[in-house]
Amino acid sequence: MVILGIESTAHTFGIGIVDTTGQILADVKAVYSPQEGGIHPREAAEHHQAYALRVLSKALAQANISNDQVNGIAFSQGPGLPPALRVGAVFARSLATSLGVPLLGVNHCVAHIEQARFFTKANHPLVIYLSGGNTQITTLIAQRYRIFGETLDIALGNMLDMFAREANLKHPGGPKIEQLALQAKNGYHELPYTVKGMDLAFSGLLTASKQLLSQGVSLEEVSYSLQETAFSMIAEVTERALAHTQRKELIVTGGVAANSRLKEMLQIVAEEQSAQFASVPRKYAGDNGSMIAYNGLLLLQAGKRTAISESRAQPRWRLDQVDIPWGA
Ligand code: AMP
Ligand code: MG
Numbered sequence: 001m002v003i004l005g006i007e008s009t010a011h012t013f014g015i016g017i018v019d020t021t022g023q024i025l026a027d028v029k030a031v032y033s034p035q036e037g038g039i040h041p042r043e044a045a046e047h048h049q050a051y052a053l054r055v056l057s058k059a060l061a062q063a064n065i066s067n068d069q070v071n072g073i074a075f076s077q078g079p080g081l082p083p084a085l086r087v088g089a090v091f092a093r094s095l096a097t098s099l100g101v102p103l104l105g106v107n108h109c110v111a112h113i114e115q116a117r118f119f120t121k122a123n124h125p126l127v128i129y130l131s132g133g134n135t136q137i138t139t140l141i142a143q144r145y146r147i148f149g150e151t152l153d154i155a156l157g158n159m160l161d162m163f164a165r166e167a168n169l170k171h172p173g174g175p176k177i178e179q180l181a182l183q184a185k186n187g188y189h190e191l192p193y194t195v196k197g198m199d200l201a202f203s204g205l206l207t208a209s210k211q212l213l214s215q216g217v218s219l220e221e222v223s224y225s226l227q228e229t230a231f232s233m234i235a236e237v238t239e240r241a242l243a244h245t246q247r248k249e250l251i252v253t254g255g256v257a258a259n260s261r262l263k264e265m266l267q268i269v270a271e272e273q274s275a276q277f278a279s280v281p282r283k284y285a286g287d288n289g290s291m292i293a294y295n296g297l298l299l300l301q302a303g304k305r306t307a308i309s310e311s312r313a314q315p316r317w318r319l320d321q322v323d324i325p326w327g328a
Contacts, residue, residue: 001019001020001071001072001297001300002017002018002019002020002025002063002065002069002070002071003017003018003070003071003072003073003074003104003293003294003296003297003300004016004017004059004070004072004073004074004095004289004293004296005017005018005073005074005075005076005106005111005289005290005291005292005293005294005295005296006073006074006075006076006088006091006092006289006292007029007075007076007088007108007111007287007288007289007291007292008048008075008076008080008084008085008087008088008091009076009078009079009080009081009084009085009088009108009133009287010039010044010080010081010084010132010133010287011031011032011033011039011044011132011171011172011287012029012030012031012032012286012287012288013029013030013031013032013047013048013051013052013055013087013088014027014028014029014030014055014287014288014289014290014292015027015028015029015055015056015058015059015289016028016059016288016289016290016291016292016293016294017059017060017062017063017065017070017289017290017293018290018293018294018297020297022118022294022297024290024293024294025062025063025064025065026058026059026060026061026062026063026290027059027062027284027288027289027290028055028058028059028062028289029055029287029288029289030047030048030051030054030055032044032047032048033170033171034171037165037171038161038162038165038171039081039171041081041082041083041084042083044081044083044084045081045083045084045086045087048084048087048088049087052087052091055289059289067095067099068099070095070099070101071101071102071300072096072101072102072103072104072296072297072300072305073092073095073096073099073101073102073103073104073296074092074103074104074105074106074292074293074295074296074297074299075088075089075091075092075103075104075105075106075292075311076088076106076108076111076292077089077105077106077107077108077306077311077312077313077314077317078107078108078313078314078315078316078317079107079108079109079133079134079314079315079316079317079318080108080133080313080315081315082313082315085313085314085315086313088313089311089312089313092311093308093311097308102300102305102306103305103306103307103308103311104295104296104299104300104304104305104306105306105310105311105314106292106295106296106299107295107317107319107322108287108292109129109134109136109145109318109319109322110145110295110319110322110324111291111292111294111295112129112131112253112254112280112291113127113129113138113145113253113319114291114294114295114298115253115280115284115288115290115291115294115295116251116252116253116257116279116280116284117251118294119280119281119284120249120251120278120279120280122249122251122276122278123249124139124140124247124248124249124328125139125247125249125250125251125278126138126139126148126238126241126242126245126247126249126250126251126275127139127145127251127252127253128234128238128250128251128252128253128257128266129252129253129254129319130155130156130157130234130252130253130254130255130256130257130262131155131157131254131255131256131286131287132155132157132158132161132172132255133155133157133158134150134155134254134319135150135151135155135156135157135200135202135234136149136150136151136319137149137150137198137234137237137238137241138319138320139241139245139247140324140327140328143323143324143325143327143328144320144322144323144324144327145319145320145322145324146320147319147320148198148237148241148244148245149197149198149199149200149237149241150199150200151199151200151201151202152196152199152200152201153201153202153203154202154203154206155202156200156202156230156234156256157172157174157254157255157256159202159203159205159206159230160172160173160174160177160226160230160256161173161174162206163177163206163209163210163222163226164176164177166210166213167213167219167222172255174255174256174258174259175258177223177226177227178223178227178259178260178261180219180220180223180224181220181223181224181226181227181261183220184218184220184221184223184224184225185218185220185221186218186221187221187224188224188225188228189212189217189221189222189225190225191205191208191209191212191225191226191229192204192205192208192229193205193229193232193233194233195233195236195237198237198240198241199237200233200234200237202230205226205229205230209222209225209226212225227259227261227262228261231259231261231262231265232265234262234265234266235265235266235268235269238250238266238269239269239272239273242269242270242273242275243273247275248274248275248276249275249276249278250266250269250270250273250275250276250277250278251277251278251279251280252266252277252279252280253279253280253285254285254286255285255286255287256285257279257280257285258282258285258286263277263279266279298326299325301326302325302326303325304325
């Protein structure tokens with residue numbers, strides 16, 4: 001069995017192809033990068049439309065298959081930017097209909113998590129999911145990913161990108177802030193640390209970081225202080241969630257999972273709670289089509305499929321609203 005997956009929730013138009021064992025036969029993407037400012041939803045959608053066919057033929061060539069060998073079409077149904085999601089949904093519907101194969105609507109957050117679980121071979125982990133649009137600490141209980149903590153305002157990745165924009169760095173800002181933080185010389189500047197119960201808030205930290213910058217503190221030092229503060233907040237909530245759930249595995253996924261300092265902190269938290277720490281491989285930390293294909297495979301194996309009438313984009317589809325039939 002071969003499943004093709006389409007990702008189009010935000011900046012990335014990706015197509016991945018997996019076989020029955022979950023092995024990735026192809027993973028191709030085109031990434032929209034705004035000339036200035038953040039992601040513009042309509043421009044992202046136009047980008048995806050323009051690249052869809054090229055990405056598809058590249059993916060089929062990489063997998064060395066023709067489209068009639070595909071047994072199912074999975075797509076990112078939500079959450080995400082409505083115009084971008086719609087491009088993926090339309091493309092998926094027409095492919096599934098013309099090939100006469102099942103259509104599989106995938107929750108983007110579940111896809112990140114299940115792909116991380118596949119790579120790390122974690123069985124029943126606590127999951128830290130940190131991307132441009134999401135910040136969630138979650139674990140599977142009774143066939144649902146239950147959210148133990150999340151952001152109350154903006155996502156961690158989004159906050160890093162917004163700060164970077166203020167500093168005139170190009171999108172995405174996370175990797176650039178990581179590099180700048182390594183060059184900080186004079187240590188830590190105090191910044192707002194906001195943990196409320198198990199939830200987090202990043203907008204105060206963003207505002208104060210911008211202020212530090214405008215007061216003339218070097219970009220390297222603000223980047224360092226910003227990272228230390230934000231990642232410590234994540235580490236604190238993670239530690240409490242590990243202690244509470246007694247999970248013995250901790251994994252991190254989403255674009256921000258590429259960050260080495262973050263992983264270093266989570267590794268320490270895991271050790272202190274006698275848990276094994278693992279991260280999704282850097283290459284698959286961000287949005288990609290193969291995670292959608294893999295989730296489509298899991299759905300198909302569980303006997304699920306999505307009727308065309310149910311395949312509308314779901315921009316606000318929450319992780320904890322999704323039934324996980326393969327879960328414990
Ligand atoms: P995703 O939405 O999962 O594709 O993740 C994109 C987000 O990951 C953006 O906000 C990026 O700034 C962020 N990101 C990517 N690489 C890094 C990194 N090395 N450190 C921190 N954030 C990163
Ligand atoms: Mg994502």
